[in-house]
Amino acid sequence: MRILVVHNFYQDPGGEDEVFRLEKAMLSETEEVFELTFSNKKGWAGWIQFLLYPYNFIAMRRIKAAIKQFKPDLVHIHNLHYAIGPAGIKAVKKFKIPLVMTLHNFRLICPSATLFNNGNVFLDSVKSDFPWKAVKLGLFSNSIIKTFWLAFANWAHKKMGTYNLVDQYIVLTDFARKIYLSSTLNISEQKFSLKPNFIFKLDFPNKPKQDYFLYVGRLSEEKGIRIALNAALKGDFKLSIAGDGPLKNELLSAAAQNKNIVLLGALSKNEVLSQMSSCSALVFPSICFEGMPMSIIEAFACATPVIASNLGAMQTMITDGENGLFFNPGDVDSLLGNIAKFSSLTQQSKLQMGANAKLAYESSYTEKENKNILMQIYSKAMQ
Numbered sequence: 001m002r003i004l005v006v007h008n009f010y011q012d013p014g015g016e017d018e019v020f021r022l023e024k025a026m027l028s029e030t031e032e033v034f035e036l037t038f039s040n041k042k043g044w045a046g047w048i049q050f051l052l053y054p055y056n057f058i059a060m061r062r063i064k065a066a067i068k069q070f071k072p073d074l075v076h077i078h079n080l081h082y083a084i085g086p087a088g089i090k091a092v093k094k095f096k097i098p099l100v101m102t103l104h105n106f107r108l109i110c111p112s113a114t115l116f117n118n119g120n121v122f123l124d125s126v127k128s129d130f131p132w133k134a135v136k137l138g139l140f141s142n143s144i145i146k147t148f149w150l151a152f153a154n155w156a157h158k159k160m161g162t163y164n165l166v167d168q169y170i171v172l173t174d175f176a177r178k179i180y181l182s183s184t185l186n187i188s189e190q191k192f193s194l195k196p197n198f199i200f201k202l203d204f205p206n207k208p209k210q211d212y213f214l215y216v217g218r219l220s221e222e223k224g225i226r227i228a229l230n231a232a233l234k235g236d237f238k239l240s241i242a243g244d245g246p247l248k249n250e251l252l253s254a255a256a257q258n259k260n261i262v263l264l265g266a267l268s269k270n271e272v273l274s275q276m277s278s279c280s281a282l283v284f285p286s287i288c289f290e291g292m293p294m295s296i297i298e299a300f301a302c303a304t305p306v307i308a309s310n311l312g313a314m315q316t317m318i319t320d321g322e323n324g325l326f327f328n329p330g331d332v333d334s335l336l337g338n339i340a341k342f343s344s345l346t347q348q349s350k351l352q353m354g355a356n357a358k359l360a361y362e363s364s365y366t367e368k369e370n371k372n373i374l375m376q377i378y379s380k381a382m383q
Contacts, residue, residue: 001378002032004072006063006088008079009039011046012218015294016104019197020078023374026198026367034070036063038083050146053085054153060091067095074378077101081113082150086157093165098381102170104291108163109183111150112139116222116288119330121311126183130155163187167381170195170374172292173316179289193377197292198370202301207277209350212238212262213307213339214279216272216295217286219245224285224309224330229254231335232261237343239283242267242275276302280350281342284308287330292317300361303354307338323357 005027007020027033038059041049052058063084067075075092077084077099092099107113110125111134122139125131131151134140140147157163163185169192171177177192217223225247232239233254241251242264255261267275272295276282282299289312296317299306308314310326318324325342328334342350363369 001074002034002070002072003027003378004034004036004066004070004075006036006066006075006077006084006092007038008081008083009037010079010081011040011042015197015291016079016102018294019102019104022197022199023076023370025200026371027374034066034072036066038062040081040083049083050149053082053149054156055087056083056085057087059084060087063088063091064094067092067097072097074098074100074382076378079104081107086153086162089157089162089165098167098378099165100168100170100377100381101166102172103176103180104172106176106179106289107150108154108158108185109180110134110139111147111154114222114288114290115179119221119287121287121289126179129184158185164191166191168193168377170377172196173313175289175312175316176291193373193380195370195373195377196365197294197297198365198367199294199297199301200367202273207274209280209354210278212240212279213281213283214240214242214275215283215285216242216267216275216298217284217293219243219247219251221247222286222288224287225251227285227287227309227330227332227335228283229261230332231339233258234332235336235339236260237339238262240264240275240279242272273298273302276304279304281305281307281324283335283339284314285327285329285335286311286314288312290314297361297365300357300365303358305342305350305353305357307335307342317360319356319360323353323360 005024024033075097080088105113106115110131115122117139124133135148135151138144138147140150171192215228219225238260240262244266251263255263276299282304284306286309292313296306306318306324308318309329311329320326325338327338
């Protein structure tokens with residue numbers, strides 16, 4: 001099968017980028033895969049891209065040219081925001097080619113993309129025909145103007161029926177499917193297919209576990225890093241933090257005053273996996289609706305349990321008491337209680353929880369399982 005994979009890179013690397021690369025590599029083993037990539041720019045170039053978001057004729061021209069050159073049997077879009085825009089869907093369907101699109105977040109529903117605002121879950125946009133409240137709050141880039149423009153583009157394409165042109169949408173969890181089905185997008189239930197993310201099997205052995213907990217991710221409010229930080233400041237456990245983001249200076253200041261907090265900075269993939277393998281457990285304190293966190297899959301692959309907020313995608317990935325523990329979202333004391341609970345387990349119980357995590361990876365998040373599901377979705381789109 002000849003497959004054209006289309007993706008736009010954010011200015012800061014994200015989980016969507018990793019999924020795009022992994023799926024392309026996986027498909028290339030047996031299929032003819034071509035890629036067309038875009039990237040969000042800074043400065044005036046970025047402003048032009050954003051202004052063109054509702055109908056980016058430049059991006060459309062590139063998509064049409066790629067289709068004419070590669071003559072794909074199917075097109076798979078990952079991220080449209082914002083250097084491509086929704087009109088990219090129209091460019092593909094002009095050739096009457098089957099189209100699959102992965103929904104990595106909730107941007108088609110809400111400009112926030114994460115259904116998050118000011119420390120809380122924000123669901124007002126789900127049932128709104130036009131997300132006026134999100135606009136008034138400036139949920140995209142803290143800008144009313146930018147949020148309106150993004151909301152307008154999505155609303156206009158919803159009214160034009162652009163999103164109904166997609167043959168199959170891939171959602172990462174059943175939780176996300178239910179959110180989309182309950183929204184005002186009015187897309188048929190038959191167009192949603194469930195496929196989780198995956199990672200390739202690791203090529204290095206698991207390490208002996210050491211006495212520290214690990215956070216991996218963007219250092220920003222919605223990821224709940226302050227919850228983990230405050231728990232470490234209040235409790236008596238070692239926390240290593242890997243990542244970068246707007247709260248970096250706050251974390252550096254805390255680490256300078258508390259020997260139990262170690263800021264590792266931005267790590268390479270191998271460095272992250274090495275930390276995953278040796279830590280006692282991964283702490284995943286997100287307070288927003290995640291798509292499907294790659295760090296949880298990576299932890300499972302490393303036989304590492306996950307202590308996570310009981311919210312959204314995490315509820316579909318983690319079984320409390322088996323491959324991890326849940327704490328109340330945003331609740332420092334609840335997180336502290338579960339870290340204490342995990343720490344009090346016998347070594348055998350911790351190892352068993354890690355073994356269960358590895359089993360979860362092998363049963364749901366491997367390349368083989370993922371490819372079978374993806375090819376079935378492609379077949380469905382081509383019917």
